Amino acid sequence: MRLYLYILLSFLSICLLNSTFAQSRVWFDHPAKQWEEALPIGNGRLGAMVYGGVEEEELQFNEETLWTDGPRNYNKKGASKYLQNIRDLLDRGRQQEAEALAMREFMGLKSESEDPSAWLGKIGRIREQEHGPFAFAFDDSKWPSIAVPHYEGWESQGLEGLDGAVWFRYEFNLSKKELTELWSLDLNKIRTNDYTYINGKLVGQSKGDETRRLYQIPKGLLKEGRNSIAIQVINLEGKGGVAGYKDTKQSIGLKSSTGKLISLNGEWKYYIQDPNSPKIGSYQASYQPFGTLNLQFDHKEAKRYSRILDMDKGEVRVNYDAHGIHYKRTYFASYPNNFIGLRLQADQKGKITFRLSLNTKHQRAKLDHMMDSSIGMEVWVKNGSMRGTAFVKLKLKGGRVFYEGNDLVVKQADEVQIYLTASTNFKSYRELNDQYATIALDRSKNLWKSDFDKLYQIHQKDYQNLYHRFAIELYDSSQLDTIPTDRRLRRAVMLDDPGLLALYVQYARYLQIAASRTGSQPMNLQGIWNSSLEPSWGSKYTTNINLEMNYWPTEVLNLSELQDPLFQMIQDLHVAGAETAKEYYAARGWVLHHNTDLWRGTAPINNSNHGIWPTGGAWLVRHLWEHYLYTQDLHFLKEYYPIIKDATLFFKDFLVKDKVTGWLVSSPSNSPENGGLVKGPTMDHQIIRSLFDIFNQSSKILDSDNLLRDSISNMRNQIAPNQIGQYGQLQEWLVDMDDPQNKHRHVSHLWGLFPGNEINLIGTPQLVEAAKRSLVLRGDEGTGWSLAWKINFWARLKDAQHAYHMVKMLLRPADNGGGSYPNLFDAHPPFQIDGNFGGASGIVEMLLQSHTDGIELLPALPSEIGTGKVQGIKARGAFQINMEWKDGQLLGVTVESLSGEDLHLRYQNHEVKIQTKKGKSYAFDKELKLKK
Numbered sequence: 001m002r003l004y005l006y007i008l009l010s011f012l013s014i015c016l017l018n019s020t021f022a023q024s025r026v027w028f029d030h031p032a033k034q035w036e037e038a039l040p041i042g043n044g045r046l047g048a049m050v051y052g053g054v055e056e057e058e059l060q061f062n063e064e065t066l067w068t069d070g071p072r073n074y075n076k077k078g079a080s081k082y083l084q085n086i087r088d089l090l091d092r093g094r095q096q097e098a099e100a101l102a103m104r105e106f107m108g109l110k111s112e113s114e115d116p117s118a119w120l121g122k123i124g125r126i127r128e129q130e131h132g133p134f135a136f137a138f139d140d141s142k143w144p145s146i147a148v149p150h151y152e153g154w155e156s157q158g159l160e161g162l163d164g165a166v167w168f169r170y171e172f173n174l175s176k177k178e179l180t181e182l183w184s185l186d187l188n189k190i191r192t193n194d195y196t197y198i199n200g201k202l203v204g205q206s207k208g209d210e211t212r213r214l215y216q217i218p219k220g221l222l223k224e225g226r227n228s229i230a231i232q233v234i235n236l237e238g239k240g241g242v243a244g245y246k247d248t249k250q251s252i253g254l255k256s257s258t259g260k261l262i263s264l265n266g267e268w269k270y271y272i273q274d275p276n277s278p279k280i281g282s283y284q285a286s287y288q289p290f291g292t293l294n295l296q297f298d299h300k301e302a303k304r305y306s307r308i309l310d311m312d313k314g315e316v317r318v319n320y321d322a323h324g325i326h327y328k329r330t331y332f333a334s335y336p337n338n339f340i341g342l343r344l345q346a347d348q349k350g351k352i353t354f355r356l357s358l359n360t361k362h363q364r365a366k367l368d369h370m371m372d373s374s375i376g377m378e379v380w381v382k383n384g385s386m387r388g389t390a391f392v393k394l395k396l397k398g399g400r401v402f403y404e405g406n407d408l409v410v411k412q413a414d415e416v417q418i419y420l421t422a423s424t425n426f427k428s429y430r431e432l433n434d435q436y437a438t439i440a441l442d443r444s445k446n447l448w449k450s451d452f453d454k455l456y457q458i459h460q461k462d463y464q465n466l467y468h469r470f471a472i473e474l475y476d477s478s479q480l481d482t483i484p485t486d487r488r489l490r491r492a493v494m495l496d497d498p499g500l501l502a503l504y505v506q507y508a509r510y511l512q513i514a515a516s517r518t519g520s521q522p523m524n525l526q527g528i529w530n531s532s533l534e535p536s537w538g539s540k541y542t543t544n545i546n547l548e549m550n551y552w553p554t555e556v557l558n559l560s561e562l563q564d565p566l567f568q569m570i571q572d573l574h575v576a577g578a579e580t581a582k583e584y585y586a587a588r589g590w591v592l593h594h595n596t597d598l599w600r601g602t603a604p605i606n607n608s609n610h611g612i613w614p615t616g617g618a619w620l621v622r623h624l625w626e627h628y629l630y631t632q633d634l635h636f637l638k639e640y641y642p643i644i645k646d647a648t649l650f651f652k653d654f655l656v657k658d659k660v661t662g663w664l665v666s667s668p669s670n671s672p673e674n675g676g677l678v679k680g681p682t683m684d685h686q687i688i689r690s691l692f693d694i695f696n697q698s699s700k701i702l703d704s705d706n707l708l709r710d711s712i713s714n715m716r717n718q719i720a721p722n723q724i725g726q727y728g729q730l731q732e733w734l735v736d737m738d739d740p741q742n743k744h745r746h747v748s749h750l751w752g753l754f755p756g757n758e759i760n761l762i763g764t765p766q767l768v769e770a771a772k773r774s775l776v777l778r779g780d781e782g783t784g785w786s787l788a789w790k791i792n793f794w795a796r797l798k799d800a801q802h803a804y805h806m807v808k809m810l811l812r813p814a815d816n817g818g819g820s821y822p823n824l825f826d827a828h829p830p831f832q833i834d835g836n837f838g839g840a841s842g843i844v845e846m847l848l849q850s851h852t853d854g855i856e857l858l859p860a861l862p863s864e865i866g867t868g869k870v871q872g873i874k875a876r877g878a879f880q881i882n883m884e885w886k887d888g889q890l891l892g893v894t895v896e897s898l899s900g901e902d903l904h905l906r907y908q909n910h911e912v913k914i915q916t917k918k919g920k921s922y923a924f925d926k927e928l929k930l931k932k
Helices: 002-020 079-091 095-105 117-128 436-448 452-467 485-491 498-515 546-550 560-585 616-631 634-654 682-702 706-716 765-778 784-796 800-810 834-845
Strands: 025-028 039-042 046-050 056-063 145-148 164-174 183-191 193-198 201-206 213-216 225-235 241-244 253-256 261-263 266-274 291-297 303-310 315-322 325-334 339-346 352-359 364-371 374-380 387-397 400-404 407-413 415-424 426-428 471-474 669-671 674-678 855-857 868-875 879-886 889-897 903-907 910-914 921-925
Touching (some): 039 303, 039 315, 039 325, 046 325, 056 415, 079 095, 079 560, 117 225, 117 266, 145 164, 145 241, 183 193, 183 201, 183 225, 193 213, 201 213, 225 241, 291 415, 339 352, 339 452, 352 374, 352 387, 374 436, 387 400, 387 407, 387 436, 546 834, 560 634, 616 682, 634 706, 669 682, 682 706, 765 784, 784 834, 800 834, 855 879, 855 889, 889 903
Antiparallel strands (some): 039 046, 046 056, 056 291, 183 241, 183 253, 193 201, 253 261, 291 352, 315 325, 325 339, 387 415, 400 407, 471 868, 669 674, 868 879, 889 921, 903 910
């Protein structure tokens, strides 16, 4: 009877959840097998991924300020003396020479390095041995195995944090007939240096992870039957190993003169010769994982399992039955109290038994047995200044807890409450705090005195205050929320699922609330979630689109204050970028290139063919202006006006007159990350015009700098204009050299269409057609964030069905391409969170636009989402809107004026203009007639 009542109540609760929160959960009927299936929680400072294992649970967690490196100066003194030479070379069409000069003299400074010569000599002596690991008859039977190739580095195969020298060995067989052919060895990429042997003989050696490894095998070296390949891989920094091809359909292997391929993909033997390589400097720092909280339970199998991210409550729940007992776990990340909470419950007393451990991937770490129910862990980031400390505290109802080795063991508890806190020695981008650990411990002890239930309620109130401001429903006749999200994602490839679009928008809002809060760092390439010591692109801040895309939907989705971390970063960059402007361009103001990090590096990095791009700061100014447009907050505009002005002053000094056209152009620069170092990329000019317009408008509003405004207005009109090229396309560069076959993921020259607004259907119809032609030539395919950007483009073009087609592409399962992982994380691949926010921005751009003449309702509504409603959506001019539509037609709309601005509303061929009063709401019917 008891079991029957439990099943009935479970069924009723599921039905209630489906009817009330149909677009408010991401859920699975099984534990996560990989990180991209785990469910995220966060509070802006702490982030964690919940796997939900039955026998073994893993909670992988991050703290936002745990990065490599430390405070330092990124700028090369006197780089500006090479600026004119670089410009002259570009003027003469000598791009490669300009890039070479810039690479030598115009890049940022790397962090501290050690001379690797002695170490390379030491690890090289093994190659001089007669029977070394390269020898044909070498015995590697005791070596472990690893999957080869591994494009994302050996780190992805478990060798986290490894830099050094590693040997790989593999055996293959050839027939007598196959020996008559000529063979080459194709390994494609190796990270980073290699010495490659066949049957004990060196067949090739190369340096650099961009060098293709295609080695000819001398005739007579191969044997009938068994053959061996051995590779010494030397990796001083970053990802390591035999990378092979990014496209996993392409194998590394032996290639014959007749086109035959013998694949070498598989399990190879490996031996770590020396993991202690010298310190090698990097241009910028990388975001780091902190650790994992592991729980090991006394049951292995479960029935009626569910793992749910409940976005309405801001928590993850795991439910299952084992041995006739119902178990429930609840996970949440509290912003007000800065901790991660975990509650373990059972429907019978004394049934919670488990072992808890605290672990980390960092090589140097220390565990502390603080008391009978607490563990402390301190970690040191390799070759850097950063330290972090985490504390875990358990509170029990019933049962007992004790230490067993380094683990805490809980026996026969009724309920267990777990507090997880973490902090680092980060104080600001310019200094560290040596006393942080004592402060962190005191804060944690004060937290532990608080009632867990009360802390949970405080979290709920704080979270729901943000989440409940906005609601969206896109109707469908089926109850697809009953399908686990991973299966729902695959189903949506063939069948339309309007509710999945609504879920995706709300998921983006959840991720922003979890990753970007006042006082935290802004969201990086992975938001706040990262499990790798060598994350792709350092999981830092790429400012030639990715950082900005993270915040595209923040205002429209009614989460305005979540941009505070970005605005604080802009304040820091204003200071840091002033030195870069001076040292590299002898210019006033401030500048930011295509990346920054925790330590606010602003100098060019990586490579001169894409790292010298000076308009990152100008793009970020656009976010300041958009915040003002959405809020009409004059105090905010006054506060940030000096940053706007200084960004403008930089480009007043930076722009140069092109000798051929007479236009003002941006030089040197690039069109991210395409075409190398050039003068006059279209994107730059669109961004700079936008910056100049923002300065002119804000200075007028504040009645400041009238003479400067006149000068900037004059310069703006001299900047190289948008041009239409030979294929009818919008030109990407100053000269018409666009390749119609180029399918590059960046579509930078359409910045003026979105997120800018100078290319629009009302004012520039010819440029709109050219932009559309560029989109068609570039193609629909792309990485996850690129797909998301294209949704916004097509929405601005009011091509509803093409925009919807791009949404479908973004929401397809990520099978070695752009799309979405099972937990709805965006796939570059690998994971990048920008696509989640860019996709949400594109979906709401289909429903409402306010970037040109007033507010337009349902401007790009596809038939597949023809019925729905949205509440709490924001528009420029400080308006908050509720609207409903059915069968593709507006039913009605209510507009709340938050600042008393004039309202201009458009829908199809209907239009209304009225004066409004602050705080008053206005209701309109389907023809935009004002209701009395």
